[in-house]
Amino acid sequence: MISFEDFNKIDLRAGTIVKSEIFDGTKKPAYKLWVDLGPNWGIKKSSAQITALYKPEELIGRQVVCVVNFPTKQIANFISEVLVTGFPNEDGHVVLTAIDKPVPNGSKLF
Secondary structure, three states: OOOOOHHHHOOEEEEEEEEEEEEEOOOOEEEEEEOOOOOOOOOEEEEEEOOOOOOHHHHHHHOOEEEEEOOEEEEEHHHEEEEEEEOOOOOEEEOOOOOOOOOOOOOOOO
C-alpha cells in the first residue's frame, strides 16, 4: 500500500494530441506524439507503442492522460518528455486511458 502523499507525487495531466507520426528506427513499433498540455506545460513529446490499435491520423484531437513528472527518456533519436498512459487489452495491446468529457489541457488528475 502507498500513502495518498505518495500518489500525489505522480503528476497526471490531461492533454490533447496535436501531432502524431510513425516512429521509424525503434525496436518495437511506435508513434511519436506531440501532446498539448495547456499554457503552463506547453506541447510535450512522447513515444507510444500503440500502433496495434490506433492509426496516427485518428489520434489527432484525442485527449489523453500523461505523467508529466518522470525524467525525459531518449528513445532512438527522440526525447520522450511525458508518458501517455494506457491499459493492456486481452491481447496485450495498449488501449489509451480515456477522458470521457473534454477538460482543459493541463488539468491535474486528483
